[in-house]
Amino acid sequence: LSKFRLAALWVACGAGGVGAGSFSTPPTELRFLAVGQGDCAVFRHAGATLLVDAGPHMHGYDAGARIVLPKLRKMGVRSVDLIVVTHPHADHLGGAGSVLREFPQARLAMPEGFRDHPETQAQLREWKLPAERVLWLGREERLRIDRARIRIHCPPYGPGVSVDDGSLFLRLDIDGAAAVFTGDAGKEVETRTSRLGDWSAQVLQVGHHGSRTSSSEAWLRTVKPEYSIVSCGRDNSYGHPHRDVIETLSRAGTKILRTDQEGDLIFEVRDGKFVRRGRVRGKGKGVRSKE
Amino acid sequence: MSVEELRGRPLLGLCAGLIVGLTAPTHPWHLLLLLPIFMLYRRVDARLGAAAVMVVGVLIAPTIPKSIMEREFLRGEGRIASVPKLYPEFQTCHLDFEGRRFTLTAPLEPPLSLGDRVRLAAVARPLREGSEPFLLRHSVVGRVRLEGPTTLEVVRPGPLPYRLADRFRRAFVRACGETLPAPVAAMVDAMCFDVDSMLDPETRQLLQRTGTAHIVSASGLHVLIFAGAAGWLMMLLPIPRGGQLGLLGLVLILYAAAAGFNPPVLRAVMMAYVIGTAYLVRREPDLLSALALAAILYLLFKPSGVFDLGFMLSSITVAAFGLFLSRPGDVPRRAAQLVGHRVKSIAGASLVATIATAPLLGYAFGQVSVVSVLANLLVVPVVPVIMTGALGSFLVMPISPSVGVGGMTVLVAPLVGYLTAMLEACGSPEWAAVRVPAFNAYWIPLFYGLMLTIWRPRVVQV
Numbered sequence: 001l002s003k004f005r006l007a008a009l010w011v012a013c014g015a016g017g018v019g020a021g022s023f024s025t026p027p028t029e030l031r032f033l034a035v036g037q038g039d040c041a042v043f044r045h046a047g048a049t050l051l052v053d054a055g056p057h058m059h060g061y062d063a064g065a066r067i068v069l070p071k072l073r074k075m076g077v078r079s080v081d082l083i084v085v086t087h088p089h090a091d092h093l094g095g096a097g098s099v100l101r102e103f104p105q106a107r108l109a110m111p112e113g114f115r116d117h118p119e120t121q122a123q124l125r126e127w128k129l130p131a132e133r134v135l136w137l138g139r140e141e142r143l144r145i146d147r148a149r150i151r152i153h154c155p156p157y158g159p160g161v162s163v164d165d166g167s168l169f170l171r172l173d174i175d176g177a178a179a180v181f182t183g184d185a186g187k188e189v190e191t192r193t194s195r196l197g198d199w200s201a202q203v204l205q206v207g208h209h210g211s212r213t214s215s216s217e218a219w220l221r222t223v224k225p226e227y228s229i230v231s232c233g234r235d236n237s238y239g240h241p242h243r244d245v246i247e248t249l250s251r252a253g254t255k256i257l258r259t260d261q262e263g264d265l266i267f268e269v270r271d272g273k274f275v276r277r278g279r280v281r282g283k284g285k286g287v288r289s290k291e
Numbered sequence: 292m293s294v295e296e297l298r299g300r301p302l303l304g305l306c307a308g309l310i311v312g313l314t315a316p317t318h319p320w321h322l323l324l325l326l327p328i329f330m331l332y333r334r335v336d337a338r339l340g341a342a343a344v345m346v347v348g349v350l351i352a353p354t355i356p357k358s359i360m361e362r363e364f365l366r367g368e369g370r371i372a373s374v375p376k377l378y379p380e381f382q383t384c385h386l387d388f389e390g391r392r393f394t395l396t397a398p399l400e401p402p403l404s405l406g407d408r409v410r411l412a413a414v415a416r417p418l419r420e421g422s423e424p425f426l427l428r429h430s431v432v433g434r435v436r437l438e439g440p441t442t443l444e445v446v447r448p449g450p451l452p453y454r455l456a457d458r459f460r461r462a463f464v465r466a467c468g469e470t471l472p473a474p475v476a477a478m479v480d481a482m483c484f485d486v487d488s489m490l491d492p493e494t495r496q497l498l499q500r501t502g503t504a505h506i507v508s509a510s511g512l513h514v515l516i517f518a519g520a521a522g523w524l525m526m527l528l529p530i531p532r533g534g535q536l537g538l539l540g541l542v543l544i545l546y547a548a549a550a551g552f553n554p555p556v557l558r559a560v561m562m563a564y565v566i567g568t569a570y571l572v573r574r575e576p577d578l579l580s581a582l583a584l585a586a587i588l589y590l591l592f593k594p595s596g597v598f599d600l601g602f603m604l605s606s607i608t609v610a611a612f613g614l615f616l617s618r619p620g621d622v623p624r625r626a627a628q629l630v631g632h633r634v635k636s637i638a639g640a641s642l643v644a645t646i647a648t649a650p651l652l653g654y655a656f657g658q659v660s661v662v663s664v665l666a667n668l669l670v671v672p673v674v675p676v677i678m679t680g681a682l683g684s685f686l687v688m689p690i691s692p693s694v695g696v697g698g699m700t701v702l703v704a705p706l707v708g709y710l711t712a713m714l715e716a717c718g719s720p721e722w723a724a725v726r727v728p729a730f731n732a733y734w735i736p737l738f739y740g741l742m743l744t745i746w747r748p749r750v751v752q753v
Contacts, residue, residue: 035421036419061421063420067420073657075729077729234416234419235361259420263420
């Protein structure tokens with residue numbers, strides 16, 4: 001081969017590779033990332049990427065940089081469009097700093113009630129992110145990404161209400177498959193919110209990493225989840241998930257999946273249902289899910 | 292491309308066969324790569340050799356263990372399995388305990404060294420989610436952290452050379468800490484002995500954005516500088532050339548131990564041995580064959596190194612130097628021409644290294660520096676001066692403290708200041724590094740395959 005032809009072949013391969021990557025649409029999926037003691041879920045649909053919480057940044061350990069970004073990269077995510085933060089605690093909001101640094105075009109969305117909260121203010125200052133750049137969410141919000149519909153309910157937050165109880169509720173619905181996120185909201189807020197419309201979902205992210213302050217039986221009856229996702233750190237000092245919660249979930253007949261034991265949990269939408277895929281690493285054995 | 296040039300280097304075929312074998316258990320289709328190796332090497336003995344090392348590779352291929360999932364209490368004796376990394380308040384290393392490997396985080400006292408037999412009573416915890424993939428690849432299944440009054444005791448010290456090297460490194464780090472401002476000391480520690488734990492995140496970011504991270508990660512460059520300085524000192528000794536080389540080899544082993552036995556240093560020291568041996572037996576050393584032999588020895592010694600990014604980057608850079616750098620011509624005598632000659636050679640080496648490592652860096656870190664050639668041109672010339680200046684000042688300190696401290700503060704500190712200023716100037720602009728979108732890892736061998744096809748045989752003879 002002449003040098004010219006080799007160079008042409010080289011350029012063609014490169015262009016082909018970049019082209020193939022640019023024009024392929026990533027599959028619709030919902031992925032709960034194993035970020036340690038915190039929450040981060042990634043929803044991809046129609047070329048858009050939405051994060052619900054961004055992982056912890058605590059005790060000098062930034063899961064946003066160490067875990068979330070490398071995983072997003074491995075997933076082939078080229079841009080993040082929206083980061084919805086349930087509440088401004090470091091195990092939910094902390095990792096957003098690194099994600100925003102890597103994807104500066106991403107918008108941060110938070111409940112309006114937390115606008116003046118000291119932790120929010122401190123984080124925004126640290127990230128040099130003007131409050132005007134944040135999408136402050138009102139009591140009821142609805143978003144749409146192509147066929148996916150997102151409903152957000154922000155419980156009232158103010159004096160006398162804990163930050164946990166100010167966590168937003170988010171229901172994601174695509175082609176009839178639904179998932180619900182509740183941040184760290186407590187049982188009382190769950191009960192109040194359960195009266196506000198349809199919260200039934202096939203996938204539920206268990207509130208407050210499986211703490212006994214969340215996941216009331218009434219709430220589980222409302223959601224009726226097929227899968228309950230507990231996002232917690234391995235060997236965490238809080239003892240999450242609590243034994244009582246595991247029992248409550250078991251009684252509700254839902255399948256309990258834990259990020260500390262199984263790593264990332266991935267769901268695809270097929271025939272109007274979330275179908276789990278990927279490696280299961282429970283009890284140290286690698287098997288492929290057939291669900 | 293001259294195929295004969297490759298055929299004349301059977302060690303390259305053996306090395307490729309070993310890599311195929313080591314990676315085949317996790318990526319079985321890699322076995323197909325034996326076909327091009329067989330097509331290239333037509334001699335039966337070369338083919339048999341490649342096939343044999345491939346089988347050896349499969350047999351010793353690293354297996355990825357599983358992390359422990361619950362706390363375990365460890366009581367008994369274990370062995371320190373890596374050179375400890377030093378932090379301001381603690382040290383971390385690998386601990387082999389009853390057939391499993393853990394990371395051990397312990398107070399600075401007692402000082403630990405590779406090969407020490409220790410007795411401990413401690414709780415082992417599961418690996419954290421973020422570090423798990425990396426640590427499992429190094430066979431680590433859990434973490435042990437000792438805090439407060441130690442429950443750790445050295446019952447039998449490791450080999451003397453390792454202890455000597457460790458003591459030298461700790462004394463050097465202490466001396467730098469006492470004589471230099473903290474950020475300068477952090478940079479000098481990292482440059483001389485790979486003690487990079489004190490570098491702040493901003494500096495790390497700048498090093499990455501300017502493509503100069505290699506200066507703070509002990510590698511071939513450092514071994515070359517160290518060997519050059521030590522070799523010059525040995526020439527002053529009234530002993531035969533062979534003896535000087537033997538002594539230099541010993542000193543290099545001690546340096547590798549002090550620098551943490553990291554893969555690039557080991558690779559460089561092994562290459563130095565191969566090239567030194569060639570010199571002793573009056574054979575003309577060949578860079579590519581020396582690299583292949585060093586890689587084979589290293590991978591037989593540590594099979595998991597085949598997945599080590601540092602080893603890959605270091606080997607690929609040296610291979611690219613061997614393939615693409617022009618043979619150095621006569622060194623000009625006039626000062627201006629000499630400067631021009633040096634600038635040209637550093638820029639050439641930097642350009643080759645940048646192009647050769649770009650796919651791997653882009654894949655691993657998602658960014659590639661575009662100011663790498665300029666930054667290396669500005670930074671690399673002062674690295675030998677800083678290294679030799681700092682090591683020389685440290686060695687002089689026991690004899691003449693004022694001269695030692697003077698060397699550190701008058702020579703080393705300003706040069707590190709210059710280096711930091713250059714890094715900031717080159718790495719601060721937004722465009723200093725370009726983001727690389729995620730891509731499939733199999734583009735990387737394709738890139739290197741194509742790179743090989745445009746090779747013109749101009750191999751550097753050392």
